[in-house]
Amino acid sequence: MTTKTSASDRPLRADAERNREKILTAAASVFAARGLNVVFDDIAAAADVGVATVYRRFPDKDSLVWALFENAVDEIAELARRANDMANSWEGFVWFLEQALGRLCVNKGLREVIMGAPYAEERMTAAKTRIVPAMMALIERAQADGYLRADVVEADIPVLEMMISSLGGGANEVAPDLWRRYLRIMLDGLMNERPAPSVLPSCPSETVVLEAIRASRCGSPDRVVEP
Amino acid sequence: MTTKTSASDRPLRADAERNREKILTAAASVFAARGLNVVFDDIAAAADVGVATVYRRFPDKDSLVWALFENAVDEIAELARRANDMANSWEGFVWFLEQALGRLCVNKGLREVIMGAPYAEERMTAAKTRIVPAMMALIERAQADGYLRADVVEADIPVLEMMISSLGGGANEVAPDLWRRYLRIMLDGLMNERPAPSVLPSCPSETVVLEAIRASRCGSPDRVVEP
DNA sequence: GGGTAACTGGAGTCATTTACTCCAGTTACC
DNA sequence: GGTAACTGGAGTAAATGACTCCAGTTACCC
Numbered sequence: 001m002t003t004k005t006s007a008s009d010r011p012l013r014a015d016a017e018r019n020r021e022k023i024l025t026a027a028a029s030v031f032a033a034r035g036l037n038v039v040f041d042d043i044a045a046a047a048d049v050g051v052a053t054v055y056r057r058f059p060d061k062d063s064l065v066w067a068l069f070e071n072a073v074d075e076i077a078e079l080a081r082r083a084n085d086m087a088n089s090w091e092g093f094v095w096f097l098e099q100a101l102g103r104l105c106v107n108k109g110l111r112e113v114i115m116g117a118p119y120a121e122e123r124m125t126a127a128k129t130r131i132v133p134a135m136m137a138l139i140e141r142a143q144a145d146g147y148l149r150a151d152v153v154e155a156d157i158p159v160l161e162m163m164i165s166s167l168g169g170g171a172n173e174v175a176p177d178l179w180r181r182y183l184r185i186m187l188d189g190l191m192n193e194r195p196a197p198s199v200l201p202s203c204p205s206e207t208v209v210l211e212a213i214r215a216s217r218c219g220s221p222d223r224v225v226e227p
Numbered sequence: 228m229t230t231k232t233s234a235s236d237r238p239l240r241a242d243a244e245r246n247r248e249k250i251l252t253a254a255a256s257v258f259a260a261r262g263l264n265v266v267f268d269d270i271a272a273a274a275d276v277g278v279a280t281v282y283r284r285f286p287d288k289d290s291l292v293w294a295l296f297e298n299a300v301d302e303i304a305e306l307a308r309r310a311n312d313m314a315n316s317w318e319g320f321v322w323f324l325e326q327a328l329g330r331l332c333v334n335k336g337l338r339e340v341i342m343g344a345p346y347a348e349e350r351m352t353a354a355k356t357r358i359v360p361a362m363m364a365l366i367e368r369a370q371a372d373g374y375l376r377a378d379v380v381e382a383d384i385p386v387l388e389m390m391i392s393s394l395g396g397g398a399n400e401v402a403p404d405l406w407r408r409y410l411r412i413m414l415d416g417l418m419n420e421r422p423a424p425s426v427l428p429s430c431p432s433e434t435v436v437l438e439a440i441r442a443s444r445c446g447s448p449d450r451v452v453e454p
Numbered sequence: 455g456g457g458t459a460a461c462t463g464g465a466g467t468c469a470t471t472t473a474c475t476c477c478a479g480t481t482a483c484c
Numbered sequence: 485g486g487t488a489a490c491t492g493g494a495g496t497a498a499a500t501g502a503c504t505c506c507a508g509t510t511a512c513c514c
Binding site for chain 3: 013014015016039040041051052055
């Protein structure tokens with residue numbers, strides 16, 4: 001198991017460390033914009049270093065993904081915990097979803113990691129598991145207070161997040177707040193008692209919606225349109 | 228423009244016609260199961276003919292997609308029209324969504340076509356446009372009757388369909404009815420007055436949900452797991 | 455039942471993409 | 485100023501995908 005754990009053996013030389021940082025920064029923005037299935041050459045180009053330098057520092061995509069997203073996942077768990085500290089349990093529940101979705105919608109890489117992309121899987125699964133207890137507490141409190149319908153379970157939350165963020169991700173260049181409208185509708189469906197509908201934000205035009213749906217590309221191919 | 232419109236010039240020979248049917252049947256099931264970005268070799272293999280035979284009959288994927296999905300799209304428009312004929316406008320609205328989603332969830336190719344996949348685009352867009360008036364009537368009637376919340380617009384419907392069917396498609400091998408649960412929640416959010424929540428079907432287990440989410444793969448890569 | 459035009463299969467070509475390495479040259483640091 | 489660490493990017497190898505070619509088979513008209 002002691003197969004040369006590189007990083008910890010001795011500190012990197014100054015220039016190497018500088019490049020490592022450049023790679024991480026570049027990878028973060030490339031992953032956020034285009035998801036995890038980008039090639040190392042693109043990351044290298046964005047970081048303004050050679051491909052070999054990327055491979056030298058991060059032998060495979062898993063290590064890069066892990067270095068970048070471990071914190072992001074833990075941050076979501078932290079959000080759930082903070083939501084639990086809020087005075088009103090329903091407001092806490094709503095606030096958590098808004099915060100988590102806000103992050104997911106602008107970061108395709110994070111979305112893929114959370115939704116189970118095949119990189120650094122075991123470690124990511126472990127990290128995600130840390131979210132569960134806080135989320136469960138959040139739900140139970142909102143249910144106990146009579147705000148949240150009783151038949152919702154913890155497993156429903158990632159589903160709702162997936163459904164909304166897959167739209168939000170597609171829309172985020174053309175209508176970055178569109179997802180809030182559908183979150184609102186879902187929340188109206190999740191409330192225990194809801195005599196009248198709440199007010200919906202950002203009414204969409206037909207064309208914006210079609211663009212958002214296409215861009216969210218539920219599993220469809222990317223055919224490039226080079227002229 | 229008269230560049231040899233093949234099919235109409237003269238009838239195909241009996242064996243050729245037979246093969247054409249085999250190709251259409253095979254393509255339908257391959258597209259349904261694996262989406263539109265399958266290679267012609269796979270379709271040929273499923274149809275038990277050579278690749279050349281497929282290319283001979285359908286020079287590009289657009290013509291194949293069009294031949295297969297034009298009817299499916301029109302059928303959805305027909306569903307909306309039939310929903311309008313139902314006595315109760317809310318039941319018609321719900322029935323339409325259930326029918327349309329039922330079809331979308333089991334057919335990845337149809338899902339991609341509806342969501343704007345880049346095949347036979349212009350013609351498909353035209354076909355989809357035929358759905359709009361019927362859907363608009365459906366919405367307006369349900370709103371006039373006080374069932375459907377007033378701030379919903381026609382453009383919301385494809386969004387809801389996209390969100391739910393992207394989950395339903397991912398789940399359909401492991402929990403084929405899971406999508407109905409989230410449709411129910413959405414519908415509870417779409418109702419105008421809804422004092423108490425309606426009863427939710429198919430409560431999911433954590434593991435089933437995670438599998439469904441991963442399989443729905445909101446834009447994430449397919450990394451094969453060959454051992 | 456035989457001649458011929460229509461049709462077939464699948465091996466093969468060519469182009470593109472992706473993952474990863476090699477090494478001649480540069481740079482940090484004692 | 486010597487040397488070990490580090491760098492860039494051209495280059496290799498393998499996989500995939502789109503499409504064609506042609507020797508052989510088959511339907512159909514007489």
